[in-house]
Amino acid sequence: MSFDRTIKIAPSILSADFANFGAEIQAIEAQGADWVHIDVMDGHFVPNLTFGPPAVKAFRPHVKTVMDVHLMIAPVDPYIQAYADAGADVLTAHIEAGPHSHRTLQAIRAAGMKAGIALNPGTPAEAVEHLLDLTDLICVMTVNPGFGGQKFIDMTSKIRRLRQMIGDRPVHIEIDGGVDPNTAPLVAAAGADVLVAGSAVFKGGSVDQPGVYGDNIRAVRAAANSAL
Numbered sequence: 001m002s003f004d005r006t007i008k009i010a011p012s013i014l015s016a017d018f019a020n021f022g023a024e025i026q027a028i029e030a031q032g033a034d035w036v037h038i039d040v041m042d043g044h045f046v047p048n049l050t051f052g053p054p055a056v057k058a059f060r061p062h063v064k065t066v067m068d069v070h071l072m073i074a075p076v077d078p079y080i081q082a083y084a085d086a087g088a089d090v091l092t093a094h095i096e097a098g099p100h101s102h103r104t105l106q107a108i109r110a111a112g113m114k115a116g117i118a119l120n121p122g123t124p125a126e127a128v129e130h131l132l133d134l135t136d137l138i139c140v141m142t143v144n145p146g147f148g149g150q151k152f153i154d155m156t157s158k159i160r161r162l163r164q165m166i167g168d169r170p171v172h173i174e175i176d177g178g179v180d181p182n183t184a185p186l187v188a189a190a191g192a193d194v195l196v197a198g199s200a201v202f203k204g205g206s207v208d209q210p211g212v213y214g215d216n217i218r219a220v221r222a223a224a225n226s227a228l
């Protein structure tokens with residue numbers, strides 16, 4: 001996985017047809033998705049339950065791009081190897097999930113994955129300042145995590161601050177929650193390069209009408225690029 005700061009669209013399969021993940025992943029990739037975003041929720045760190053390592057392993061053969069796994073679980077450390085074995089390319093843990101994020105990021109890299117750290121809307125940019133040399137991606141939540149389809153919370157000043165703190169390090173800033181053609185320009189202008197979008201990509205489409213996914217992905221990408 002090489003680093004660049006061009007806009008990347010990462011559809012969240014939280015908004016896909018849960019009875020048809022393989023075909024949904026193939027459809028979004030064929031329609032221009034750059035990464036595939038997988039939301040792992042434990043019903044404890046967030047009030048919703050989704051996938052575990054066996055499901056992520058089952059998605060792996062369908063993902064030809066980047067499998068971006070976002071852990072909304074606590075604790076994280078006991079499960080890092082399981083997600084490496086499942087084939088995650090990027091594994092992101094929340095800074096709020098435990099007291100030892102420094103150790104967690106080291107363990108994710110040691111297991112052969114890119115290491116991400118996510119911040120809830122209430123967590124300031126400075127919380128990850130000591131982690132910048134250990135992280136490949138900072139995920140800025142623009143909703144309170146747990147569900148798709150929520151209203152965007154403006155975190156543009158946090159994104160700007162993070163980009164300033166990151167300097168010339170090869171660190172992605174990913175935005176997760178409420179990203180659509182209206183909000184994408186705000187976050188792109190502030191310095192984000194990976195845009196997670198669930199509802200905005202999957203709305204109106206299906207594996208039988210995959211062109212809608214393509215239209216939706218192009219609309220988010222064009223809106224983001226128009227701000228650069």
Ligand SMILES: O=C(CO)[C@H](O)[C@H](O)COP(=O)(O)O
Nearest residue numbers: 145146148149177178198199
């Ligand atoms: O992490 C998430 C929720 O915790 C989802 O990835 C996120 O909400 C994307 O969905 P949408 O684009 O519909 O807001």
